[in-house]
Amino acid sequence: MRTFRTGRAIAATAIALAAVLGAGGWTADTQTAVTGPPPDSAAWTADTALGLRLPDPATTTPARVAAFFAGLTPAQQDALAARHPLVVGNLDGAPVRLRYRANTLALTAERTRELARATDPALTPQDHQAARTRAERYRTLLDGDRQILAFDPRGRGQVAEVYGDLATAARTAVIVPGSDVDLLTFDRATDPYGTPAGMARALYRATGGRTAVIAWAGYTTPVGVGVDAATEDLARAGATRLDRLLDGLAAGTAPQAPPTVFCHSYGSVVCGLARPTPARASALVVLGSPGMGVDSAADLDPGVPLYATARNGSDWIGDVPNVRFLGLGHGTDPTDPGFGARPLPATGSHGHTGYFAPGTASLAAYAAVALGR
Template sequence: MRRFRFGRAVAATAVALAAVLGAGGWAADTQTAVTGPPPGSADWTADTSPGPRPPDPATAAPAEVAAFFAGLSPARQDALTARHPLVVGNLDGAPVPLRYRANALALAAERTRELARAADPALTPQDHEAARTRAERYRALLDGGRHVLAFDPRGRGQVAEVFGDLATARRTAVIVPGSDIDLLRFDRASDPYGTPAGMARALLDATGRQTAVIAWAGYTTPLGLGPDAATEDLARAGAPRLARLLDGLAVSTPQPPPTVFCHSYGSVVCGLARPTPAQASGMVVLGSPGMGVDSAADLDPGVPLWATARNGSDWIGDVPNVRLLGLGHGADPTGPGFGAHPLPATGAHGHTGYFAPGTASLAAYAAVALGRG
């Protein structure tokens, strides 16, 4: 009997994997997660002229980072930002205006580097095209006074952008995206409400611009719907990065902890991060394949959890909610036994339509983000 049950469980897992792989196309390559401190950290920690030794980005808590900058003169802050833009721009706990300035400097430097690569005769035409694409991406992020809170060119690239004003907003929110999001696809024009930037813009408008929204593409996401999407490896690498972002907001912004919105595979990242009340006022999942936990009881009870009803055209409903042998992401957060507060999805279509204007889901998200959940 036990052998039969085990066989059924393995079969269910195989079905789950087949569904994940077949729902959106096979992705044979697996991703290497970008982790660790930002580029240039060794030079940063060695820079003591003049002043105290800078905190180690690999080990210092955001509260230590905030205390370090609070003890510096504005001139010293500006000098460090100019010398180490990639570090300051990614340093959770650093003053937000300094991070904006640092990331503008880092983006400009990376754009210059990519333009040089695009003209390098030693590189291939494919290399030239890739360099031009990245240079244009950096130019777009530099245009129009955009507020880039984080920028890391390593791998497929990571970025976080603030929509609204973190200094004056009543509340804040963080968007955690799922698969296929990176520096180049952070705010693509096609499928806008399937990107963190598009979701953030929609939520900002839905709250009457009372909530500053951070579109956070700060972890290595799966590409396609292959093995990476069926396992938790990338989510486990991303969860500490999300937790660190939330810790940094707690010491560098005046608002209550943000509401965290977790889309698709991003809900696995959120579940494994297990935010505390000091980090988040609430958590909302949408289009979720599971959160890597068995129920809401496995999360911090001080952080309310909402789960958006799955619309009938969302393919994620075809993925069985299993978690076995390293495959699958567990129970369905929208299930009656999971323990999440339900949110409506009337008017939403597809896997990426929950933030579309006019939907019941977006109206509910605005209410939760404003503390009216």
């Protein structure tokens, strides 16, 4: 009997892999997760210019970071942001406005560096083009009054942007994206509602500006459909970073309620493994989910309501069997009634990235959940 069950599980895994192989183009590339403290952390911890011991970004909780900055004068805060923009700009618990200022400085410096690389005779034409592409992305992030909450140029790059005012909004929300999202694909004109920035803008508008929304590309996502997308290694690393973000929001902002967290595609695995508590999240909403890395909603904190969006008929994620065996797959479909999530409609949505499109029943439902209705 045991042999039969093992064989059936192996067969199911093989079917899942076959579906993944045909769902959008298999890639054998694997990604190395960006983990640990922000860039320049060693210089930060060695800085004694203020006559104070600066909190170690690798070990200090966001709550203690918030308490540290609360004890500084505005001039001292500005001085630290100017000397260590990549640390302050990515330090969960630091004042939000200070992080915006620090990330403006960091983006400006990185853009200058990439422009220099774009004309460096020691580099290849491919290097020049890559540098120009990054410099242009940094320029767009510096345009106007964009509120960049996090910016990390390492690897494929990470970024987070705020729509609305975190300091005054009664409600907040966080968008956690899935595969193929990084610094360069965070916001794009094509497929706008498939990017965290596009999703955040749509939700912000759908709530009438009453919810501040964070578009969070703050973890290393899988590229394409392959081993990384079928396993949970990147999701575990992402869950740690999501936990710190939510802890930082709890420590550094004062909304009436913790954020509602919207988890798209592979991002729902990140959210499932993070398992936020009621102190850090008002609700979880999954959409286009391949599974959450848990067997049922009962494995998550019962104090955080879980909503699962009905899958539209043109979403390819429905072709991926919901198995979890030998480290492959992400478990039960959250839209399965037996999983225990509260259902949300998806009428009017199309494809894997259309759930935040204006006019859809899903976006209307997301606005209602974000507003606490």
